[in-house]
Amino acid sequence: MSAHASSSVTPVFDRSKVTVIFVLGGPGAGKGTQCANLVQDFGFCHLSAGDLLRAEQNREGSQYGEMIRTYIREGQIVPMEVTIKLLENAMRAALDEKRTGAGWEDGRGRFLIDGFPRKMDQAVKFDEEVCTSSLVLFFTTTEEEMLKRLLKRGETSGREDDNEESIKKRFRVYNEQTMPVIEHFNKQHKVASVDATATIEEVHQKAKSVIEKLFAGEISQNVTV
Numbered sequence: 001m002s003a004h005a006s007s008s009v010t011p012v013f014d015r016s017k018v019t020v021i022f023v024l025g026g027p028g029a030g031k032g033t034q035c036a037n038l039v040q041d042f043g044f045c046h047l048s049a050g051d052l053l054r055a056e057q058n059r060e061g062s063q064y065g066e067m068i069r070t071y072i073r074e075g076q077i078v079p080m081e082v083t084i085k086l087l088e089n090a091m092r093a094a095l096d097e098k099r100t101g102a103g104w105e106d107g108r109g110r111f112l113i114d115g116f117p118r119k120m121d122q123a124v125k126f127d128e129e130v131c132t133s134s135l136v137l138f139f140t141t142t143e144e145e146m147l148k149r150l151l152k153r154g155e156t157s158g159r160e161d162d163n164e165e166s167i168k169k170r171f172r173v174y175n176e177q178t179m180p181v182i183e184h185f186n187k188q189h190k191v192a193s194v195d196a197t198a199t200i201e202e203v204h205q206k207a208k209s210v211i212e213k214l215f216a217g218e219i220s221q222n223v224t225v
């Protein structure tokens with residue numbers, strides 16, 4: 001196989017039927033919170049890459065459990081093959097359910113893929129081989145705000161990475177590995193940036209307006225709301 005073979009691969013899901021929106025933003029920016037709101041508004045299937053990895057980590061008999069645990073505790077990005085396969089399987093399962101409602105007729109589907117892609121290799125491979133994304137919904141706020149939110153979440157989340165040491169590592173990985181992904185999609189004019197510093201409901205209204213515009217065919221360049 002030549003080094004360029006992947007560029008001729010057809011994605012598993014056709015973007016004219018299956019809408020994929022990547023939801024990005026630093027740890028604790030509010031991605032999961034806002035995805036839950038957008039599920040209510042638009043009937044998306046919400047797939048959190050982190051949740052899928054944590055479920056696989058805890059699945060009895062998984063050959064990846066210990067590896068995933070180590071990566072997550074260190075704030076590192078799990079090798080992409082594992083995460084992409086989990087996402088593809090979950091997308092297939094949602095489409096096989098034959099859901100009803102807007103966006104799910106005739107083999108169609110709409111997905112919020114939360115916390116992914118966090119690294120360039122994942123971004124390129126998913127777009128080429130699984131489904132070409134339609135939009136990146138990018139939640140922005142300060143590290144100070146994210147740290148505050150994560151330490152509070154850590155009081156009840158039970159997550160092994162919601163402690164100050166892991167959080168600092170996640171910030172570093174985010175800046176070094178995920179910001180280039182945002183840059184990559186900026187060049188494709190696919191990024192909608194939402195200031196996530198306001199209240200949950202204010203951020204929700206802004207995110208909702210972005211998705212309404214997307215479905216109305218009104219987003220053809222990077223936008224900031």
Ligand SMILES: Nc1ncnc2c1ncn2[C@@H]1O[C@H](COP(=O)(O)OP(=O)(O)O)[C@@H](O)[C@H]1O
Pocket residue numbers: 025026027028029030031032033034149150152153196197198199200201203
């Ligand atoms: N706009 C907001 N203002 C204050 N707290 C928020 C806001 N959005 C989310 N949170 C809280 O911050 C924490 C992190 O949010 P979460 O949605 O889990 O972030 P992410 O999925 O980006 O890591 C949660 O405890 C959540 O309740």
Ligand SMILES: O=c1ccn([C@@H]2O[C@H](COP(=O)(O)OP(=O)(O)O)[C@@H](O)[C@H]2O)c(=O)[nH]1
Pocket residue numbers: 026027028031048049050051053071072073074075076077078079083114115116117118161170
């Ligand atoms: O595509 C992904 C998404 C998540 N993670 C791991 O899962 C952790 C938690 O991610 P999640 O999105 O659940 O939480 P966030 O850091 O945004 O609060 C990350 O720090 C990574 O270690 C990963 O390896 N690949």
